[in-house]
Amino acid sequence: MSDIDIQGSFRDPSGFLFRQDGILYRQVNAGYKEHYDALLGSGLYETLVRDGLLVSHGEAEIGLSRSEDAYKVIRPDHIRFISYPYEWCFSQLKHAALTTLEVQKRALEFGMVLKDASAYNIQFESGRPILIDTLSFEKYREGTPWVAYRQFCQHFLAPLALMARTDVRLGRLSQLFIDGAPLDLASRLLPLRTRLTPSLFLHVHVHARSQAYFAEKRVDVRKTGRKVSRLALRGLIDSLESAVRALKWNLPSTEWGDYYRDTNYSEAALRHKTETVAALLASVKPDTVWDLGGNLGLFSRIASDTGAETVSFDADPAAVEKNYLEAVRKKEQKILPLLLDLTNPSPDIGWQNRERESLIARGPAHTAMALALIHHLAISNNVPLGKIADFLKSVCRFLVIEFVPKSDSQVQRLLSTREDVFSDYTRQAFEAEFSQRFAIQECVQLKESQRVLYLMRKHPVAL
Amino acid sequence: MGLLGTPSVLLAYIDLGTGSYLLQLAVAALLGSLFAVKASWPKARAFFRRLFLRDRH
Numbered sequence: 001m002s003d004i005d006i007q008g009s010f011r012d013p014s015g016f017l018f019r020q021d022g023i024l025y026r027q028v029n030a031g032y033k034e035h036y037d038a039l040l041g042s043g044l045y046e047t048l049v050r051d052g053l054l055v056s057h058g059e060a061e062i063g064l065s066r067s068e069d070a071y072k073v074i075r076p077d078h079i080r081f082i083s084y085p086y087e088w089c090f091s092q093l094k095h096a097a098l099t100t101l102e103v104q105k106r107a108l109e110f111g112m113v114l115k116d117a118s119a120y121n122i123q124f125e126s127g128r129p130i131l132i133d134t135l136s137f138e139k140y141r142e143g144t145p146w147v148a149y150r151q152f153c154q155h156f157l158a159p160l161a162l163m164a165r166t167d168v169r170l171g172r173l174s175q176l177f178i179d180g181a182p183l184d185l186a187s188r189l190l191p192l193r194t195r196l197t198p199s200l201f202l203h204v205h206v207h208a209r210s211q212a213y214f215a216e217k218r219v220d221v222r223k224t225g226r227k228v229s230r231l232a233l234r235g236l237i238d239s240l241e242s243a244v245r246a247l248k249w250n251l252p253s254t255e256w257g258d259y260y261r262d263t264n265y266s267e268a269a270l271r272h273k274t275e276t277v278a279a280l281l282a283s284v285k286p287d288t289v290w291d292l293g294g295n296l297g298l299f300s301r302i303a304s305d306t307g308a309e310t311v312s313f314d315a316d317p318a319a320v321e322k323n324y325l326e327a328v329r330k331k332e333q334k335i336l337p338l339l340l341d342l343t344n345p346s347p348d349i350g351w352q353n354r355e356r357e358s359l360i361a362r363g364p365a366h367t368a369m370a371l372a373l374i375h376h377l378a379i380s381n382n383v384p385l386g387k388i389a390d391f392l393k394s395v396c397r398f399l400v401i402e403f404v405p406k407s408d409s410q411v412q413r414l415l416s417t418r419e420d421v422f423s424d425y426t427r428q429a430f431e432a433e434f435s436q437r438f439a440i441q442e443c444v445q446l447k448e449s450q451r452v453l454y455l456m457r458k459h460p461v462a463l
Numbered sequence: 464m465g466l467l468g469t470p471s472v473l474l475a476y477i478d479l480g481t482g483s484y485l486l487q488l489a490v491a492a493l494l495g496s497l498f499a500v501k502a503s504w505p506k507a508r509a510f511f512r513r514l515f516l517r518d519r520h
Contacts, residue, residue, distance in 0.1 A: 115477070116476075116477050150483035202490060214481040214482040226488045232491035234495065235494030235496070238498045
C-alpha cells in the first residue's frame with residue numbers, strides 16, 4: 001500500500017487531497033461539515049456537475065481517512081492532465097475566469113459562495129474548464145463581502161489585462177507569484193490608457209492603490225459596520241465578468257503563425273509524413289501522447305483522433321491560442337494545447353518546491369512526438385544531441401521523432417545568421433546518441449524530403 | 464454582530480486584504496445599483512417601446 005499527501009491542497013483547513021494505492025481521495029474535515037452538507041443538500045452540487053462546472057465525486061469509505069477530524073472521504077473523478085495558469089494561453093485563462101464567476105453566480109442562487117478563487121482550482125478536462133475543488137464553497141451569510149475578490153483579481157483579472165493590453169508573455173508572471181500577479185505591479189505595467197476603462201481602473205488600478213494605502217495602516221475592519229448586500233455582491237460579480245469579457249487579445253502573425261504554409265514540405269512529403277505518423281502511432285497504441293512543439297496541432301490531432309489523451313505543447317502563445325480556439329470550435333475532448341518552452345520547462349514550484357509539479361513529474365507520457373523540433377533545440381538553442389535524448393527519455397516510453405539534416409532548407413535558414421559550430425549535428429551522430437537511450441524500431445525516409453521519421457522505444461531501466 | 468463577526472468571514476482561510484476589503488465595501492453598492500439598472504433595462508426598454516408604439520397608433 002502506498003499513500004502520498006498531495007502538496008497543492010494544504011492551505012485550506014476544510015480538507016486535503018491524498019493518494020492511496022494510486023487513487024486520489026479528498027478528506028473533508030469535520031469543521032467543514034455544515035458547508036459540505038449544504039453543497040450536497042441544496043442541489044448546487046448536482047446543478048454544477050450536470051452542467052460540467054464542477055468535478056464529480058463519489059463518497060468513499062471513511063476508514064480511508066487520514067486523521068480523526070475527518071467527516072467524509074470522497075473520491076473525485078480523475079483529471080487526466082494537471083496544467084497550471086502559466087501554461088495556459090490567453091483564452092484558456094479567460095475561460096477559466098468566466099467559469100469561476102459562473103460557479104460563483106450559481107452558488108449565490110443556492111445560498112452559497114466561493115470562498116476562494118484560485119486559478120489552480122480550475123483544470124481543463126475533456127476540453128472544458130472545470131472547478132476541481134469541491135471544498136471551495138461556504139454558506140452565504142447576508143451582508144458579507146466576497147472573501148475571494150482580491151484573489152480573483154490577482155489570479156485572473158490582472159494577468160488577463162496584462163496579457164491583452166501590455167504583452168501576452170506576461171501570463172508567465174503567475175509562475176513567479178504563486179498567489180497571482182501583485183496588483184501594484186500590474187498597475188505599473190499596464191498602459192496609462194487602461195485607466196480610462198472603468199472596470200480596469202476600479203478593479204486593478206484603484207484596487208492596487210487601496211492595498212498600498214491601507215498596507216501600513218491599523219484599520220479594524222470589524223468596526224466599519226458596513227455590509228455588502230446580496231444585490232451589491234451580484235453587482236460586483238457582474239462588473240468582474242464584464243471586465244473579463246471585454247478583454248481580448250488580438251492575435252499577431254508570428255514567426256510560427258503560418259508555419260504549415262511556410263514549410264519546405266511538398267504536398268506529397270506532407271501527406272507521407274502525416275500517413276507515417278499515423279501508422280507509427282497505430283503500431284504502439286498510445287493512451288497518452290505529448291506532442292512537443294505541436295504548433296497548431298496538426299499532428300497532435302492525428303494522435304487525439306486515435307483516442308489518445310493528447311497534450312499539444314508549444315512555446316508560441318499565438319500557436320497555442322489558435323490551437324485551443326480550434327479545439328473549442330470543434331468541441332474536441334482529447335486534445336489539450338499548452339504553452340511550454342522546452343528549453344526552460346515548468347519547474348517544481350511553491351512551498352517546499354512541491355505545490356506545483358514540474359513537467360517531468362507529470363509524466364511520463366506513453367508516447368512523445370518531436371516533429372520538426374530537433375533542429376530548433378540543437379541549432380537555435382545549442383543543446384547537444386545527447387542532452388536532447390536524455391530529456392526525451394525522461395518524458396516518454398515511446399518516441400516518434402523527426403531528424404532534420406543540416407542540408408534541409410529550414411536548418412540552413414537557422415544557420416544563415418550564425419557560425420556553424422555544429423559539426424556533430426549529423427544523422428549518424430543522432431542515431432548513435434539516441435541508440436544509447438532508445439531502441440530504434442522504425443526508420444522512414446520521407447518522400448521528396450531529406451527528413452527521416454523514427455519510432456523508438458526507451459530501453460528498460462537496468463536494475 | 465458586526466460585519467466581520469459573522470462566522471463566514473472569521474473562517475475565511477485566505478486573506479481578504481484590508482485594502483481589497485474596504486474597496487469592496489466602498490464600491491459594491493454602486494456596482495449593485497448599476498447591475499439592477501442593467502438587469503431591468505430590457506424590461507424598461509420593452510415598456511417604453513410599447514408606450515411609444517401605442518402613442519403612434
